[in-house]
Amino acid sequence: MAIGSGIFLIAVGAILAFALNESVDAVNLYLVGWILMGAGVLAVIISLVVNAQNRKRTTVTESRTTEPRQAPAPQQQGTVTQRTEESGGTPPPA
Secondary structure, three states: OHHHHHHHHHHHHHHHHHHOOOOOOOOOHHHHHHHHHHHHHHHHHHHHHHHHHHOOOEEEEEEEEOOOOOOOOOOOOOEEEEEEEEEOOOOOOO
């Protein structure tokens, strides 16, 4: 949504700065257009940075070992000995 708002501000600012030949006594439309374009570029950059930080990565690692059977359990051939989950940051090397 912020990227779309930034693009909208850039478009409106460009129209005010370059396409209008009208003048208003109290407001410099050329300057307002440049200010809106700057705010739009800033909004797009900030939204891209925030979206890049919000990306989550989840890594699940499971280790299985087979142990000799001590009790008769035919359906169980291995046990999970370790399970870790990490969220965020860069994934660990494989």
